[in-house]
Amino acid sequence: MKLRIVLLAGLAVLCIQAQVTSERLLNAPKDPGNWLTYSGSYQGWRYSPLDQVTRANAGKLKTKWVYQMSTTHTVETTPLVADGVMYVSQPPSDVIALDAETGREFWHYRRVLPSKVNVCCGQVNRGVALLGDRVFVGTVDAHLVSLDAKTGEVLWDVQVADYKTGHSITVAPLAVKDMIVCGISGGEYGIRGFLDAYDPKSGKRKWRFWTIPEPGQPGSETWKGDAWKTGGGPTWVTGSYDAAQNLIIWGTGNPSPDWNGDNRPGDNLYSDSAIALDADTGKLKWHFQFVPHDVHDWDAVQVPVLVDDEWQGKQRKLLYWAHRGAFYYVLDRETGKFLTGKAFAKQTWAKGLDANGKPIRLPNIDPSAEGTYVWPGVQGATNWYSPSYNPLTKFFYLAVWENRSVYRKGEQEYSPGNRFIGSVPLIDLPEEPGHGAIRALNPKTGEMIWNYPLHTKPWAGVLSTAGKLVFGGSDEGYFFSLDAETGKEVWRMNTGGAIRANPIAYMSQGKQLITVAAGSSIFTFELGK
Amino acid sequence: MFRYLLLFVSLSAMALGQTNPRTSPEDVAAGAKTFRSHCATCHGIRGEGGVGPALAAGRFFHGSSDDALLKNISDGIPGTEMAGLFYSPDRVWQIIAYIRSLNPSSRSDVPGDVGNGRSLFTSKGCMRCHRVQGEGGRLGPDLTSIGKSRSPENLRDSIVNPNAVVQPRFWVVEAAGKDGTAYSGFLLNEDTYTVQILDFQERLRSLDKSGLSNYKVKKDSRMPSFGKTLTDAQITDLVAYLSSLKPKGDSE
Numbered sequence: 001m002k003l004r005i006v007l008l009a010g011l012a013v014l015c016i017q018a019q020v021t022s023e024r025l026l027n028a029p030k031d032p033g034n035w036l037t038y039s040g041s042y043q044g045w046r047y048s049p050l051d052q053v054t055r056a057n058a059g060k061l062k063t064k065w066v067y068q069m070s071t072t073h074t075v076e077t078t079p080l081v082a083d084g085v086m087y088v089s090q091p092p093s094d095v096i097a098l099d100a101e102t103g104r105e106f107w108h109y110r111r112v113l114p115s116k117v118n119v120c121c122g123q124v125n126r127g128v129a130l131l132g133d134r135v136f137v138g139t140v141d142a143h144l145v146s147l148d149a150k151t152g153e154v155l156w157d158v159q160v161a162d163y164k165t166g167h168s169i170t171v172a173p174l175a176v177k178d179m180i181v182c183g184i185s186g187g188e189y190g191i192r193g194f195l196d197a198y199d200p201k202s203g204k205r206k207w208r209f210w211t212i213p214e215p216g217q218p219g220s221e222t223w224k225g226d227a228w229k230t231g232g233g234p235t236w237v238t239g240s241y242d243a244a245q246n247l248i249i250w251g252t253g254n255p256s257p258d259w260n261g262d263n264r265p266g267d268n269l270y271s272d273s274a275i276a277l278d279a280d281t282g283k284l285k286w287h288f289q290f291v292p293h294d295v296h297d298w299d300a301v302q303v304p305v306l307v308d309d310e311w312q313g314k315q316r317k318l319l320y321w322a323h324r325g326a327f328y329y330v331l332d333r334e335t336g337k338f339l340t341g342k343a344f345a346k347q348t349w350a351k352g353l354d355a356n357g358k359p360i361r362l363p364n365i366d367p368s369a370e371g372t373y374v375w376p377g378v379q380g381a382t383n384w385y386s387p388s389y390n391p392l393t394k395f396f397y398l399a400v401w402e403n404r405s406v407y408r409k410g411e412q413e414y415s416p417g418n419r420f421i422g423s424v425p426l427i428d429l430p431e432e433p434g435h436g437a438i439r440a441l442n443p444k445t446g447e448m449i450w451n452y453p454l455h456t457k458p459w460a461g462v463l464s465t466a467g468k469l470v471f472g473g474s475d476e477g478y479f480f481s482l483d484a485e486t487g488k489e490v491w492r493m494n495t496g497g498a499i500r501a502n503p504i505a506y507m508s509q510g511k512q513l514i515t516v517a518a519g520s521s522i523f524t525f526e527l528g529k
Numbered sequence: 530m531f532r533y534l535l536l537f538v539s540l541s542a543m544a545l546g547q548t549n550p551r552t553s554p555e556d557v558a559a560g561a562k563t564f565r566s567h568c569a570t571c572h573g574i575r576g577e578g579g580v581g582p583a584l585a586a587g588r589f590f591h592g593s594s595d596d597a598l599l600k601n602i603s604d605g606i607p608g609t610e611m612a613g614l615f616y617s618p619d620r621v622w623q624i625i626a627y628i629r630s631l632n633p634s635s636r637s638d639v640p641g642d643v644g645n646g647r648s649l650f651t652s653k654g655c656m657r658c659h660r661v662q663g664e665g666g667r668l669g670p671d672l673t674s675i676g677k678s679r680s681p682e683n684l685r686d687s688i689v690n691p692n693a694v695v696q697p698r699f700w701v702v703e704a705a706g707k708d709g710t711a712y713s714g715f716l717l718n719e720d721t722y723t724v725q726i727l728d729f730q731e732r733l734r735s736l737d738k739s740g741l742s743n744y745k746v747k748k749d750s751r752m753p754s755f756g757k758t759l760t761d762a763q764i765t766d767l768v769a770y771l772s773s774l775k776p777k778g779d780s781e
Contacts, residue, residue, distance in 0.1 A: 072608045116605055116613035123610065164615065410565060417615035424569040428579070430697065431748065455721040476720035492722075 020082050020130040020149075022177050026243055033507035035081045038127055038172045039386060040463075040504065043306040044240035046388040048505035051466035052512035057527055058469055058481045058490045064513060064526040065103035069096075074500050075517040078127040078172060078386075078461075081506040085149070086515070087130065088522055089172075092123035093139035095147060101508045103524060107152035109137075109145075117141050118417060119168045120188035126238070126384075126501075127172030129180055131200050136180045138169025144182050144198060156203035160184065160196060165416045167191050172238045176248060176279055179206055183235030187253040187299065190420030193233035195250055195275075197282060207282030211235060211252045211270045218284075219269035222292075227264040230414050232256030233271040237301035237384045242317070242333060247276045247285055249306065249319065249333070253299035257412045259367045260295070260422025267292035272300045274321060276336060286336030290323045291359060295366050296349070296407060297378055298325040303386045305396065306333060307443070320443045322387055322398050324380030325349070328446035329357060342446030344439065345381035345400050349374050367407035367423055377405035377434065379457075386461030386502045388470065389443065393484050396443040397470050399458040403434025438462060438472045440487060450487030461502030463514070471514060473499030479516055479523065495523055549595045549629075551622035560627030563620060571610070576631040581611065586678040587632035598625045632677075639681045639772045646770025649763055658752070661774060667731050668715075669752060670699070676772040684768045688759075691750035700748050702726050704741040712736060716746060 020036055028034070028041045032049040039046050053061065069075060073091035080087045086100040093111035098104065117123065117140050129136040134155060135147040141163040146155040160182065161167035166189020173182040179197040187193070193211035198204065211233035213219040223231060232255045239250030255264060255271035273289040290300045305320040317333035326347035330339040338357025350359035365374050379401060387398040410423035428434075436454035441447065452472075460473035468484040479499060480492035497519015505514050515524045551560075565574060571581030582590060591601050602621050605613030614621060650656065658669035675684070686693050700716045702724060714728035725735045738744065759767065 073610070115607065116615075118605075118612040118615075119610075121610075411562065413566070415615065419567045419570075421566065421570070424565055424574060453721070455719060474721065478721065 019132055020175075022131065022175070025131070025175055032505070034083065035079070035504040035506045036130060037080065038078050038129070038174060038238040039240065039303050042176075042241040042243060043389075044303045044386075045305060045391075046303070046386045046461065046463050046502060046504075047390055048463065048465045048512075050505050050507060050512040053465065053469060053481075053505075053514065053527055054467040055469060055483050055490055058467070060528040061481065061491050061493070061514070061525045062528040063493070064524045066524075067096075067098055067103040067105070067522040069520045069522070071520050073123045074498075075520050076124045076126045076170075076501050077517050077522075078502045079504055079515050079517070079522065080128060080130055081504070081515075082130055082149075084508065086522075087128050087135055087149075088517070089125040089127055089137055091125050092117070093125055093137060093141075095128055095135055095137050095152065097135075097149070097152060098522070100506065100513075100524075103522070109147050109152040109154070111137075111139055111145070113139070113141050114163065117163055117168065118166055118189065118419075119170065119185065120419075124170050125172075126170060129173040129175045131175035131180065134200060136173045136175070136182075136200070138171060138173055138182055140168045140170065142167040142169055142184070144169065144173065144180065144196075144203070146180075146200065146203060158198070158203040158205075161186075161191070165189070165191065166418070166420075171236045174238050174241065174248075175200070176241050179279070181239070181248060181250075183237070183239075183250065185234050185236040187232040187234040187236075187256055188258065188419055188421050189417065190230035190232065190256045190414050191234065192229060192231055193235055193252060193271075195235045195239075195248075195277065195282070197279075209275070209277050209282040209284065211273075211275065212255075213269065222267040222269040224265050225263070230256055230420060231264065231268060231271065232258075233268075233273075234299075235301075236299075237303060240304040240306050241279065242276075242306055245285075245317070245334065246279045247333075248279050249274060249276050249304040251275075251300040251302055251304065251321075253301050254294055254297045257420045257422030258295075258297040259407060260409050260412045261293055261366075262422075263412065265293075268294070272298060274300060274304060274319065274331065274336065276333075288329075288331055288336040288338065288357065290321075290327070290329070290357075291325055295409075296325070296374065298323070298376075298380055299383075300324065301384050302382065305387060305389045305443075307389060309394075309444075311339065311444070318443075320387075320389065320396055322382050322396070322441070324376070324383055325359070326376045326381035327353060327359070328396075328441060329353075330443065330446075331357075340445065344398070344441060344446060344448065346375045346402055347381065348404070367409035369409055371406040371408045373404055373406055375404040376401060377403040377428075378407070379403075383459070385459055385500075388462045388464040390464040390468075390470075390484055392466060392468060393440075393464075394443070395440040395449055395484065397438065397440050397462045397464055397484070399460060399462060399472060400437045400439050401434060401457040402436065403428075403457060404432070405429070433457075436474070438470065438482060438487070440470075440484070452482055452487045452489065459498070459500040460516070463503040463505060465505055471503045471505075471516070473501075473503070473516055473518065475499070477518060479503075479518060479525075493525075495519065495521070497521060546594060547596050547599065549622050549625050551619060552626045552629075556623045556626045557630050559620075560623035560625070563616070563624050564627050567614060568624065576628060583678075584628050585631035587629075588677070595625060598628070639769050641765040641767075641769025643766070643769045643773050645763075646766035646768070646773075649759070649767050650770055653755070653759065667727065668729060670696070672771060672774055674774060674776045676774040677776060679771075681768050681772050684771045685764060688764055688767065689754055689756035691752040691754060695748055695750045699750065700746055701751065702744070702746055704736070704744045706736075707740050707742070712741070
């Protein structure tokens with residue numbers, strides 16, 4: 001009898017632990033054995049407080065297990081780990097649950113897709129969200145799906161938007177309080193962007209914030225005619241949550257059409273912006289637009305990095321942001337006010353930033369019929385892949401591109417479901433492919449602390465750890481570990497497939513592990529003896 | 530009933546092999562416009578390839594018939610990044626007309642004497658570096674099916690001015706090892722830490738860049754200009770021969 005009670009109590013504890021409650025998500029930094037949300041914590045740091053792997057022993061890292069996916073699409077997933085189970089998305093829109101210790105599969109949710117799904121840049125998926133005993137995934141046919149975390153069975157499946165008008169979901173949703181916050185893709189198809197929140201139990205929408213205001217709403221004065229209806233402003237990278245202020249802070253993408261702004265004179269709010277929304281209502285609290293009237297496709301789809309620190313002698317809520325247009329920004333998180341900014345890579349489009357953080361544009365930088373050369377290139381000086389902030393070094397880490405593109409302006413014509421881009425930029429100049437780097441910045445000034453050069457341009461995010469290491473990857477297939485203070489390489493390994501995803505760290509059976517997707521596989525590393 | 534009849538008609542058309550009804554110069558021009566805004570991001574403005582395969586060469590991985598192109602462009606290709614288009618078949622036919630127009634092998638008006646061009650190819654030393662159907666050197670591009678992928682004008686340019694366009698595959702690495710050994714060869718592949726070359730003795734070598742000094746990548750062609758070595762008429766014959774080099778069984 002007594003034994004049975006003890007057993008029951010034990011089971012109850014297990015069951016409670018197996019729930020990813022919103023409290024656990026809030027306290028994720030105190031639970032480093034798991035990786036419960038896209039950036040590891042609501043602050044967007046992609047930082048692991050685990051310190052078993054250090055600069056002294058990282059040279060002994062070796063492969064623990066590999067899970068090979070069956071996909072021909074690029075794998076951009078950030079795995080989540082909860083209580084021994086790893087949840088990864090397999091592109092286009094499948095979800096797989098794995099044993100985090102062995103890489104063996106528990107279940108596989110297969111998404112059946114319609115035959116004609118248009119996604120600008122590949123049928124990709126960046127990961128899932130966990131809340132309660134459920135898994136949430138957005139699909140390239142623009143549905144949001146809730147799965148049972150134990151079986152992968154579908155609990156509900158709702159249409160977020162119509163995929164036939166160029167809408168798709170590639171973003172990892174974010175679980176906040178009793179909501180699943182989910183963005184949308186389609187900035188190359190003339191969608192009108194939004195950010196949604198859904199009830200995790202029913203799939204019912206709680207609120208929608210349109211990133212492009214309709215006539216009469218604040219911000220609509222930055223549009224002309226009907227251009228707002230096809231104005232873009234997608235929300236395709238997971239944002240952050242400022243719990244103290246109850247604000248969801250999220251980045252928005254380019255105005256549409258991308259490279260021809262003739263039909264959309266004005267600043268085109270709230271494209272290319274950081275937006276701060278009241279988490280309960282979805283109402284806009286403040287915004288900061290990085291590039292007014294963008295004609296280069298420089299989405300502000302970076303992970304917002306939230307840091308409370310001293311600023312000019314006073315404690316302040318800060319927002320760190322390295323934007324695709326090659327400038328690094330510090331904003332005030334209470335007001336969205338610009339504090340400072342500085343270029344972190346070569347750029348030839350702005351003289352600098354004015355007192356309000358607006359770019360002071362140089363002449364002759366807009367796309368032209370014959371082509372205009374501008375640094376950075378179309379894919380920017382950084383992009384969707386995650387940066388990292390380490391509270392021990394107090395540095396901001398990111399993957400950087402040094403390259404330029406030819407921006408060609410062309411005609412634009414909207415037709416539902418087809419591309420609406422206003423030209424074709426030459427993304428890679430065959431003779432001038434550019435190069436990449438991993439960089440550490442002083443986040444208070446934007447000044448570069450160190451530079452780890454890469455021969456090619458990376459599409460992989462960075463992770464930093466309490467072991468004072470930075471993990472990053474390259475398109476060449478190398479996964480590497482750098483000294484977080486000096487940038488010196490400590491370890492590297494050739495995974496054999498381009499790394500286009502963000503690394504994570506977690507704990508299994510008392511040991512710190514590091515995981516990253518490379519090629520079409522998930523690699524997990526451990527310390528060797 | 531009428532619906533079934535329509536279905537039957539359209540199925541028959543597919544089975545019998547539809548051919549492109551929109552091939553006028555106006556269709557090609559309209560197709561070029563659509564191609565530029567919808568296809569060129571991946572396939573290049575002139576179909577030269579990029580993220581997606583080159584289309585100008587007239588080789589298609591998922592079927593080369595008009596039917597197959599209509600289906601693949603309209604519906605996309607599952608399992609790849611090739612998306613479909615939400616356009617009428619007429620508009621897709623125009624794109625196909627444009628893609629077909631990019632292929633130089635559709636040309637039947639290449640002047641010159643193919644036989645004489647073949648003799649020149651052997652006697653003027655081209656085969657020391659170039660290979661045709663397994664014979665010749667490896668220090669220049671293999672020309673076995675060059676007539677399929679390059680226009681006569683383009684071939685003439687390459688003979689007269691080899692530096693005009695040098696494919697990255699034929700860029701040359703020069704470096705010295707720590708012991709003073711000199712390395713030089715074609716750049717086959719490179720990453721942050723290593724480089725893979727085909728050296729001029731036709732050996733495949735992989736080098737650790739940290740052990741190299743004076744590392745240089747030269748983007749000039751190793752081929753001399755034949756603009757003065759050959760007469761204009763000889764160049765015309767040589768171009769005629771090269772244009773005749775196409776894959777066996779190529780009916781397009």
